Amino acid sequence: MYDVILGISFLAAIYMAWNIGANDVANAMASAVGAKAITLRQAVVIGGVLDFAGAVLLGSHVTTTIRKNILDSSLITDPQVMMLGLLAALLAAAFWVFFATWSQFPVSTTHSIVGALIGFGIVAGGFGAVKWGPVAAIVVSWVLSPVFAGLLAYLTFVFIRAAVLRRPRAFLAALRWSPLFAGLAVLVTTASLLMETPLGTRLGIGNRTGFIYAVGFSTLIGVVARGWVSRTIRDLEGRGVEEMFRRFQVFTSCYVAFAHGANDVANAIGPVAGIYIIYTTHSVTQEAPVPIYLLLLGGFFIALGVFTWGYRVIETVGSKITTLTNTRGYAVDFGTATSVLVASKLGLPVSTTHAAVGAVIGVGLGGGLAAVDFKVVWKIMIYWVVTLPLSAIPTMIIFKALRMIFI
């Protein structure tokens, strides 16, 4: 029985991971393609490779949260029940994601999997089996992450406008600030990689040293980037500034893909990690770490999703976003990725799409976009609220059915 459950859960997780790569990556990468910062082929390579890297190197934080911080395993002690419940949650979330893709609903895979796990907790162990404290923190993070992304994108764009665009010699002003624009994305990525991660521990790097290394590395990259743009862009007036930010969007696109992988791999791998640990230990344990090869598997299938289907979605979304210029695209990408990566470091599963929506609204509030529809925020909030019961209730039904079949 354990083998069958493990086998089915792997298939469901693979479908989820493939779907995240096929559909969600587009929301993260489309602004760069729309602003013509990167070509479709580059977007696919960056999306695939950096998503994989983010999933493997930083994915464990969020995966651990999804595996341990939503359900109170002291109230669901039967390993078979826990395995079936996690499988039911995964199947229900996969079904909801499939339904959402088919019906074009703007829902989040993150919200689906969290809603499904809550549903299982309630049906298996009652309301007490759900750790409402951490769940409340997760729900608060769903509100805070788009707000933070929006604020950051707003401040980034307002700074670019004041320090660069409105200057009489805008290109030279952009060149002056270029190490900051190129280095910031590298700083947050490197700091995330080195601080409080297995990589940092293996290299014997503490938080302070990790931060110093990150600052040093990003400064180096910033200075190199300045040399690169000053040598290769000759258009001092006109399109020079946008051309410079077009280059910087290559950095932020990598940053977005990396943050996406770090955050979203957990949606597919979180429940299967729980099932795998029960499969190997035959007990409901909280202590075992997430096996690295599960993250590799999740990262691989996300990348496969990008390569097999994601490129078509990126192409479609990118071709429809024509109003984003490179300066605005940079601000959107930076706000989105920083918000998602910070949430991932805190172990909070948030929606990358919602963070991206928040960032676009932020740039819109800063007057950077020709016309932004604020009403989408309400639409997204409605889908966010309905996603929780609509992924929780099918989980309950599937769990009851599985229990009748297997136990």
Added chain:
Amino acid sequence: MRSGFLSLFRRSPFDGLLKHAEVIREVAPVFQLAILAYLDGNFDDFENYHNKVTIAESQGDSVKRNIRGHLPHGILLPMDKFQLLWYLREQDKVLDATQDSLHWLSYRKTDVPDEFVDDLLLMVEKVNDVLKSMYPMVATAEAYFKSFSELDRESVKAAIHQIRDYEFQSDQVERKLLSDALSHGSLDPTSVFHLVRLVEVLGEVSNHAENAGDMMRAMISR
């Protein structure tokens, strides 16, 4: 494809504003030809040009409605929505007044005295300049809201200044024409009224263009 992200991006109102300004620009030579045909006594040609302007005005109205229809509640714009709608209203009134001037002319066949013709043609030329200068103002404003560059902002201000200059010149000719018409000894009162009203409506074209310029100036203010 489930993408809440995509539905955020709405069409820029400048696409419509440019299309509307393009209609005004295309109307300019037709309007001038219509007045010339009227002064030459070619009333068939005048009606032909008059119809063309009426069709263009109707196209302009449709573009205006389309812009308004795509600015529902909850849209974020780089400028105040009220300012944009006010600007649009003034830009549309430029086209309306152009059409009204030809409508007014079509109501009566007035024999314009020779001593008025030069000044009237000068006024028509100034109105024509105003009509042609709307498009550059909108185009530079669109570029400014994309770049936020000081150079582009200066270009918009220069385009607004140009419209103000034309309005001032048109105003000068308008006052001279009004004074001459009202103090003309031999012209019958109906003809005087027809000419005075025509000159006033022509003046309205420039006045609305100037108002549009003022609103554009408010939109690009920092």
